[in-house]
Amino acid sequence: MLSWRKIREFVWGEVPSSKEERTLLLKLDWFILSYCCLMYFTNYLDRANVNNAYVSGMKQDLNMYGNEFNRINTIFTCGYIVGMIPNNLMLQVVPPRIWFPTMQIIWGVLTFCSSAVHSVQQLYVIRFFQGMSEASTFVGTHYILGSWYKPGELGKRSGIFTSSGLIGTLFSGVLQAAVYQNLNGVDGRSGWRWLFIIDGIITLPIALYGFFVFPDVPATTRAFYLKDEERLLAYERLDSDTVHHKLSWNLFKRVLSRWRWYGFSLLFGISGEVESFGSNNLMGQWLSAIGGFTLILSDYYPSGVTAFGIVSTLVCATWTDYTRARWPVLVYMCVCCTIAAICILVWSSPIGLKFFAYYLAGAAYAGQATTFAWANQVCAGDDQERAVVLASMNMWNNAVNAWWPLLFYAAPDAPRFKKGMITMICTCAATLAVTWLVWHLERRERHRGGARREEKSQESSAAS
Helix, strand or coil: CCCCCHHHHHHHHCCCCCCHHHHHHHHHHHHHHHHHHHHHHHHHHHHHHHHHHHHHHHHHCCCCCHHHHHHHHHHHHHHHHHHHHHHHHHCCCCCCCHHHHHHHHHHHHHHHHHHHCCCHHHHHHHHHHHHHHHHHHHHHEEEEEEHHCHHHHHHHHHHHHHHHHHHHHHHHHHHHHHHHHHHHHHHHHCHHHHHHHHHHHHHHHHHHHHHHHHCCCCCCCCCCCCCCHHHHHHHHCCCCCCCCCCCCHHHHHHHHHHHHHHHHHHHHHHHHHHHHHEEEHHHHHHHHHHHCCCCCHHEEEEEEEHHHHCCCCCCCCHHHHCCCCCCCHHHHHHHHHHHHHHHHCCCCCCCHHHHHHHHHHHHHHHHHHHHHHHHHEEEEEEEHHHHHHHHHHHHHHHHCCCCCHHHHCCCHHCCHHHHHHHHHHHHHHHHHHHHHHHHHHHHHHHHHHHHHHHHHHHHHHHHH
C-alpha cells in the first residue's frame, strides 16, 4: 500500500524534508502561483477577446475587410516577438514585483484604449505595444518558477501556470456571450467595446495585487510574509552552484557558445506547432462546414480540446516531477497528435472517430509546460543564460507560428486540411528527433560534469 508521503510526492512534487521548508513552499505556492496564474489568465483573455470582438460587431463598426483582421494578429505577434528577450533581461535589472505588474498595467490601459478605437489602424498600433508588454508574462513567469523551485517541484507548478492560460481561453467565450447579451448598446457602446472595458477592469486589480505580494527572486526578496530565516532557506535550498553574473555583452558569448540555446529554441520552435489543432480551432471550422450543429454547439464542442489539454498538462507535469524525466511527455504528445492526424486524414472515417481525434489532439498542450521546465532545469547554473534561453524558445515558436497557419491551415483548405494533417505527422516526427537530440546533449553534458567533479575530488585527495 502506498504511503501518504508517496502519494503527496506524486501529486504535488518532492516533499520537503523539514516543517520549515514545507511552510516556505506553501507560502511560495500561494503568493507566486496565485499572482502568475491570474496574470496569465488575463493575458490569454485579452488575446481571445480580440477574436470574440471581431465576430461581435467590431468588423462592421470599423469597416474591416480583406486581411485586416489577420494583420491585427500578425502585428501583435511581431510586438510579442520583439518584447520577449528584453522583458526577460529586464527582470535582471528591475525587481520582478515592479516589472510584472507595470507591464500588466500597460496592457490593461491599452485594452481600455481598444474600446475607444474608430479605425483599424488605431488598433494596429495598440496591438503592437500590447504584444510587447504581454511578452513579459509567459517566459518571465517560467524564469521566476525556475528561480524558486527545485527540479522535483518545477513541473507541476509549470503545468498549473500553463493551464491558467488555457482556462482563460475557455472563459473568454462565456464572458463574450454574457457581455454581449447584457451590455450591448448600454451607454451608446457596442457589446464588443464593453468586452474590452470589462477585460481591462479585470486586469488592473490583479496588477495591484502583484505589487503587494510578488516576492521577486530568492537572492533579493523582501516579501513581508517571509521571515528572515525563510528568505535564507529559500536561497540555500536551491543549487548553490548557480552563477550570478553582472549584465554585460559577455552574456551573448556564453549563450551562443553552448548547445542549450540552439537545442531548446529548435525544440519548442518545432514542437509548439503541434498545438495547431487547438490554436487554429480546426474542430470549430470542421463543425461549421459539415453542418447539423447549432451555432452554440459549434462554439461549445471545441472547448473539449482545451479541456483535455488542461488535464493532459496537469497529469503529465505531475508525472515528470515524480520521475524527473521530461522527454516522455513529448513522446506522448507526438503519438496522440499523429493518431489524431491519421484519423482526420482518412476523411471517410465516422464523425465519432473525428470527435475522438480532435479531442485527443488536445494532448499537444502538455508539451508546453514540460519543455520549459526542462529548459529551466538544464540552465539552472546561469540565471542570465536561463532568461535568454526561455525567452528565445517562445520567440522562435511565435516567429514560426506567424506564417505556419497561412501555409498549412489556410481557410480555403477547411474542413479537411489535408496538407495540414500531413504536416502534423511530419512535425511530430521532427519533434521526436529533436527531443532525442536534446536528451542526448543533456546526458553528455551531465556525464562530462560528473567526470570533472570526480577529477577535482581526486586532485584534492592527492594534495592533502
